[in-house]
Amino acid sequence: MSTATETKENPVSQNGHGSSHKQRKWQDYFTFSTDHKVIGIQYLVTSFFFYFIGGFLAEIVRTELATPDPDLVQPEMYNQMFTMHGTIMLFLWIIPAGAAFANYLIPLMIGAEDMAFPRLNAVAFWMIPVGGVLLISSFFVGAPQAGWTSYPPLSLMSGKWGEEIWIMSLLILGTSSILGALNFGITILTMRIPEMDLNSMPLFCWSMLATSALVLIGTPVLAAALILLSFDLIAGTSFFNPVGGGDPIIYQHMFWFYSHPAVYIMVMPFFGVISEVIPVHARKPIFGYRAIAYSSLAIAFLGLIVWAHHMFTSGTPGWLRMFFMATTMLIAVPTGIKIFSWCATIWGGKIELNSAMLFGIGFISSFLIGGLSGVMVAAVPFDIHVHDTYFIVAHFHYVLFGGSVFALFAGLYHWFGKMTGRMLNETWGRIHFALTFIGFNMTFLPMHQLGLLGMNRRIALYDPQFQSLNQVCTIGSYILAVSTLPLVINVLWSLIKGKKAGRNPWRALTLEWQTTSPPAIENFESEPVLWAGPYEYGIDSENEDEEDVEDMLTEVSAQS
Amino acid sequence: MQSSTVEDPKLALNYHKELKNEGTHGEHPDHRMLGVIVFLVAESMIFLGLFGAFLIYRSMMPVWPPEGTPELELLIPGINSIILISSSFVMHKGQSAIQKNDVPGLQLWFAITAAMGAIFLLGQLYEYSHAEFGLTLNVFTSCFYVLTGFHGLHVTLGLLLILAVLWRSRQPEHYSENSHFGVEAAELYWHFVDVVWVILFVLVYLL
Ligand code: HEM
Ligand SMILES: [Cu+2]
Numbered sequence: 001m002s003t004a005t006e007t008k009e010n011p012v013s014q015n016g017h018g019s020s021h022k023q024r025k026w027q028d029y030f031t032f033s034t035d036h037k038v039i040g041i042q043y044l045v046t047s048f049f050f051y052f053i054g055g056f057l058a059e060i061v062r063t064e065l066a067t068p069d070p071d072l073v074q075p076e077m078y079n080q081m082f083t084m085h086g087t088i089m090l091f092l093w094i095i096p097a098g099a100a101f102a103n104y105l106i107p108l109m110i111g112a113e114d115m116a117f118p119r120l121n122a123v124a125f126w127m128i129p130v131g132g133v134l135l136i137s138s139f140f141v142g143a144p145q146a147g148w149t150s151y152p153p154l155s156l157m158s159g160k161w162g163e164e165i166w167i168m169s170l171l172i173l174g175t176s177s178i179l180g181a182l183n184f185g186i187t188i189l190t191m192r193i194p195e196m197d198l199n200s201m202p203l204f205c206w207s208m209l210a211t212s213a214l215v216l217i218g219t220p221v222l223a224a225a226l227i228l229l230s231f232d233l234i235a236g237t238s239f240f241n242p243v244g245g246g247d248p249i250i251y252q253h254m255f256w257f258y259s260h261p262a263v264y265i266m267v268m269p270f271f272g273v274i275s276e277v278i279p280v281h282a283r284k285p286i287f288g289y290r291a292i293a294y295s296s297l298a299i300a301f302l303g304l305i306v307w308a309h310h311m312f313t314s315g316t317p318g319w320l321r322m323f324f325m326a327t328t329m330l331i332a333v334p335t336g337i338k339i340f341s342w343c344a345t346i347w348g349g350k351i352e353l354n355s356a357m358l359f360g361i362g363f364i365s366s367f368l369i370g371g372l373s374g375v376m377v378a379a380v381p382f383d384i385h386v387h388d389t390y391f392i393v394a395h396f397h398y399v400l401f402g403g404s405v406f407a408l409f410a411g412l413y414h415w416f417g418k419m420t421g422r423m424l425n426e427t428w429g430r431i432h433f434a435l436t437f438i439g440f441n442m443t444f445l446p447m448h449q450l451g452l453l454g455m456n457r458r459i460a461l462y463d464p465q466f467q468s469l470n471q472v473c474t475i476g477s478y479i480l481a482v483s484t485l486p487l488v489i490n491v492l493w494s495l496i497k498g499k500k501a502g503r504n505p506w507r508a509l510t511l512e513w514q515t516t517s518p519p520a521i522e523n524f525e526s527e528p529v530l531w532a533g534p535y536e537y538g539i540d541s542e543n544e545d546e547e548d549v550e551d552m553l554t555e556v557s558a559q560s
Numbered sequence: 561m562q563s564s565t566v567e568d569p570k571l572a573l574n575y576h577k578e579l580k581n582e583g584t585h586g587e588h589p590d591h592r593m594l595g596v597i598v599f600l601v602a603e604s605m606i607f608l609g610l611f612g613a614f615l616i617y618r619s620m621m622p623v624w625p626p627e628g629t630p631e632l633e634l635l636i637p638g639i640n641s642i643i644l645i646s647s648s649f650v651m652h653k654g655q656s657a658i659q660k661n662d663v664p665g666l667q668l669w670f671a672i673t674a675a676m677g678a679i680f681l682l683g684q685l686y687e688y689s690h691a692e693f694g695l696t697l698n699v700f701t702s703c704f705y706v707l708t709g710f711h712g713l714h715v716t717l718g719l720l721l722i723l724a725v726l727w728r729s730r731q732p733e734h735y736s737e738n739s740h741f742g743v744e745a746a747e748l749y750w751h752f753v754d755v756v757w758v759i760l761f762v763l764v765y766l767l
Contacts, residue, residue, distance in 0.1 A: 116591045182598045190591050216602045224609030228706065235695060237702040239613070245699050247620065250613055257609070 024521060032126065034118035037519060039125050040104025041419065043096050046128055050092035053136070055481065057085040062443070062477040065470050070460035078460035079145035079158070084135070086148030087166065090266065091173045092132045094404050098269035099124075099180050101411055102208045104419060106184060108512035108519060109202045111193035111528040116186045120179055127176035135169035138162045147458060149255060152240035152248045156232055164233055167226045174219045174226075177265075181215035184208050193511075195530045202510045202534045203292055207272030210296035214261040214268075214303060222258035225251055249314055256307035264303045267367075267399060268296060270407035271338060274360055277407075277414045278342055279535045280508045281357040282349030286535040288341040295334035302331045312380050313387045321380045328378035335371055339364060355429030359410035362437050366402025370395060373448065388458070391451025397444045409436070409487075416494070417501030421517045424498060428490035435483035442476025510534045596745045600752050603714075607756050610710065614703050614763060625700035630692040632704075632765055640683040641761050644715075647676035648754045651722075655747050661737040663729055670726055670743075673750070677719040684712050704764055711760055714753045721746040 028038050029045075061081050064072040073081065103121065107114055115121045138144060144166040146155035155163050188205045198206075228239040229251060238244025240251040271292075279286045286292065308316055308324040316324075342364055351357060373395040377383045386392060409432070417423045446469045451457075455466045462470070504513040511528045512519070618624045651673040657665025693701045725746050728734050735743055 117595055120595075178599075178602050182595060182602070186591050186594055186598060190589065190594070216598065217605055220602050220605035221609035224606045224613070227710070228610075228613065231695075231702065231706060237696050237699075237706075239699065239702060244696070245621075245626065247617070250616055253616075254609055254613060 024518075032122050034114070034122050035521065036103050036107050036115045036118065036121060037419075037523075039121055040100050040102075042125050043100035043103055043128070046125075046132070047093050047096040047100060050088050050096075050132055052484070054085050054088035054093055055484070057081050057088065059477060059481055061085060062474045064460055065462070066474040068462050068464045068467055068470075073460070075460045076145060079147075079458070080139070080143035080162075082458060083144050083147050083166075084139075087135065087144075087170075088132075089400070090148060090262070091170065092128065092135070094266045094400060094408075095173075095177055096128050097408050098211070098266065098404075099177070101204075101273060101408075101415075102180070102184050102211075102269060105204060105415070105512060106187055106208060107191070108418075108515070108523055109205055109510050110188065110191060110196060111511050111524065111530070112187065112191040113522040113524070115183050116191055117183050121183050124176045124179035124183070127172050127179075131169045131172035131176065134165060134172065138165040138169075141165065149259070150229070151255075152229060152232060152251050153242065155229065156241055160233060164230065167230050167233070171223055171226055174223055177215050178219050181212035181219075185212035185216070188212075193528060193530060199290065199293070200530070200533050202272075203275035203286065203289065204269075204272035206293040207268045207275070207296045210300040211265055211268045214265050214300050217304065218258040218261040218265070221254055222262075225254035225258070228254075249311070252311050252314055253308070256310045257304075260307040260310065261300075261303045263396075263399065264299055267403050268299065270363070270404045270411070271296065273407045273411040273414075274342060274363055275338075276510065277356050277360045277410045278345050279537060280414070280506045281352045281354060281360070282346045283352075283537045284345055284349040285533075285537055286341065287344035287347075288337070289533075289535065291337050292341050295337045298334040299331060302327060302334070306331060309378055309383070312383045325378055325380050329375060332371065332375050332378075339368060339371070354413070354426055355424065355433055356410045356413035358430065358433040359406050359413065359436075362433065363403060363406035363410060366398055366406055366440065370398030370400075370402055373398065386451050388456055389451035390447040390455045390457055393457050394444050394447035394451060397440075397447070401440055401444070406436075406440075409433075414506070415512075416491075417505050418512055418517050418519070420495060420498075421501055422494050422498030423501050423505060424494045425490050428486045428493070432483060432486040432490065435479055435486065439476050439479030439481075439483050443473050443480055444476070446470075446472045446476075509536060590741065592741050593744060593748075596748055600748065603752070604756070607710075607759075610707055611759065611763060614707065617699050617703065618767075621699070626698045629698060629700050633687065633690070634765060636683050636687050637761065637765055640680050640687075641757065643676050643683075644680050644754055644757055647673045647680075648751050650676065651747050651750055655740075655743055658735050658740045658743050659737050663732075663735060666735065666743065667726060667729055670722055670729075670746075674719060674722045674726065677715055677722065677750075681712060681715055681719070684708065707760055707764060711753070711756055714756070718746070718750045718753045721749055 024038075028035070029042060033039065033042075060073065061078070064070065064078055064081075070078060103115070103125075106112075138161075141161040142159045144150065144155070144162040145158040146163065150163070150166065185208075188201070188209050192201060228237075231237040232240050232246070238246035240246050240248045242248060275286060275292055306324055306328045308320060309328045312321055312324075346361070373391070377386060377392065377395060413424050413429055450466055450469050450473075453466065455462055501517040503516055505517075506513070509532050511530070514528045515524050650669055654666045654669030654673065657663075657669060688705075693704075695702055695705045725735075725742050728742060
């Protein structure tokens with residue numbers, strides 16, 4: 001992380017006032033820094049750390065499933081593995097990784113010096129390692145076994161302290177994400193440079209606005225559910241325990257009231273990332289700016305009224321199932337609008353098939369599959385058959401991995417130059433993409449069929465007839481494990497030897513590209529200038545427009 | 561959207577001016593109050609979740625409170641409600657005082673508010689210690705303790721905020737008519753706790 005010292009090179013800092021800026025020290029990354037860029041990197045590195053742990057657990061799960069018998073780990077251990085895998089991947093990888101991009105990019109994109117509440121921001125970040133270490137420490141007392149959903153009564157019967165640690169950790173991580181969302185929302189709404197109105201801000205900001213609203217409305221309800229669950233677990237109440245007159249279904253309602261919106265909390269930031277990445281590398285204006293922006297809001301709203309589609313088999317009455325089926329299918333509309341807009345943006349563009357774009361296209365195709373299987377499971381009659389089977393596992397990995405993770409990598413290749421001052425290597429990037437894409441599909445595509453054949457999720461022992469497909473999945477997961485090597489090599493190598501990024505390696509139009517790479521401590525040496533909408537890339541007048549971009553950029557830096 | 565460069569220096573963020581402030585983070589309009597409001601929205605969602613659960617239990621059970629639940633005593637909580645609600649008005653007088661730059665007034669009214677808050681908490685402790693039922697008797701009693709307890713926790717926090725304001729107000733000039741974010745934040749929080757109590761009182765005690 002010793003890369004952030006190139007501000008000296010930039011021409012702007014020579015006109016006097018630049019010299020009073022402090023220099024970034026590598027130690028900053030290990031302190032309670034309030035700089036949103038440091039915090040962004042802290043989030044990113046921390047979440048990658050947990051990604052590797054979560055991935056390691058997934059490999060144990062897959063290795064166990066290579067054979068029908070529980071031979072690698074005992075069933076109790078298997079439960080702990082997938083519970084921790086799921087929890088870590090969601091709450092310590094995808095959500096913090098989204099926050100990483102939000103922290104790094106929002107102030108830069110809107111021309112601010114920092115977030116609205118820098119200190120709160122740092123507090124929010126430091127809760128992540130605390131919650132994460134706490135969660136992992138549960139292995140010492142027997143990790144939780146009740147899945148990432150932690151349904152009672154199961155969660156009340158399988159290892160008290162592991163479960164309690166899980167609850168505490170989630171409360172900490174949830175608080176962190178509430179504080180983060182508060183900051184993102186207010187920053188976007190109030191700290192834009194004056195010329196930027198809501199409809200000319202980058203789409204990433206729109207998606208973070210919608211995400212923040214969901215976090216603020218949903219996460220507290222999860223906290224309420226967890227508090228009650230904790231009382232059942234520790235104090236012997238029976239809110240959710242049927243033995244004492246309670247009702248586990250109420251937990252499910254409260255849990256999913258948060259956790260369905262949570263899937264949008266996990267994927268919407270990355271919709272935003274894709275909306276930034278694709279126009280730049282297709283050299284075309286985004287298709288349907290307002291459609292994409294407002295569909296985020298529509299998704300956020302609809303996302304709050306679909307939760308019981310997770311409970312079609314929980315004795316939910318018929319009329320209610322109809323309602324939730326209809327609203328769920330309705331979400332496919334705004335989501336479809338986005339997919340069409342991205343495709344239309346790529347269509348006829350001058351596509352540069354670099355790593356960022358490859359991951360972007362990988363995102364669209366995989367997320368499309370996840371979305372389609374989502375509409376399938378939204379249909380009550382179908383869902384009753386595949387509920388709790390591997391079809392579900394396939395579906396949500398296409399959304400979470402094929403969606404969020406692919407887009408995250410696209411964003412990483414896109415903004416790495418901005419964050420560190422050096423570009424990632426293209427060859428390694430493409431190898432990374434190829435391995436990830438092949439490994440991903442090989443791991444999760446066969447799971448659709450396994451689910452349709454009736455293989456249950458969350459089991460260590462299965463019918464031998466499923467073995468061959470499971471072995472395909474397992475081999476795929478090893479390819480996925482290998483796919484992280486090119487990434488790690490690429491990042492380490494590029495940090496030291498990578499090509500210098502300069503201000504604007506992609507000739508992009510959003511404001512973060514108007515400052516140095518990495519940006520100076522308070523982002524812009526001179527006031528950023530909004531001389532074009534975020535996506536006004538020309539294709540009609542051929543090269544002319546492209547030169548315009550260059551011209552204007554030099555103009556901008558000369559002017560200040 | 562091809563808007564020109566920033567013409568009006570007053571509109572622009574003060575990149576240059578801010579450098580004089582030892583290079584620390586520049587001034588931007590104070591959004592802390594907005595932050596408090598958004599935070600309270602999130603907080604109210606926790607209560608909404610708890611109240612929602614309470615209402616579902618209520619609607620599911622054939623008899624509510626379930627048979628064998630002793631009657632709730634209304635006298636102490638009733639007095640408590642009156643104290644808490646009136647404390648909101650008392651507190652507002654404190655804010656009005658500081659708007660006239662009257663720090664002793666602020667201190668007086670806030671001290672009274674703090675005392676009222678403390679009385680409320682003591683009343684609740686008294687109620688707990690004299691209740692004829694425990695936490696785990698049935699779903700109703702569990703809800704009773706968790707809801708009132710969680711609310712009590714918020715009262716405690718609000719009380720601490722008020723005490724913090726009092727502590728800081730001893731410093732001359734800390735609060736003035738145009739700078740008293742702490743006062744406003746504590747007051748808003750206190751009103752919030754108050755409103756939650758009214759809903760809670762109706763749901764748990766009266767219905
Ligand atoms: C590294 C590649 C991955 C592999 C090989 C993998 C594999 C698996 C498998 C086989 C299961 C099912 C376990 C069972 O039901 O018995 C599972 C569950 C799960 N995975 Fe993954 N996964 C991977 C990545 C991810 C990612 C990136 C995410 C999220 C961002 C994720 C989130 C989940 C969740 C939430 C569960 C559900 C856990 C539960 O049932 O409680 N996984 N994973
Ligand atoms: Cu859902």
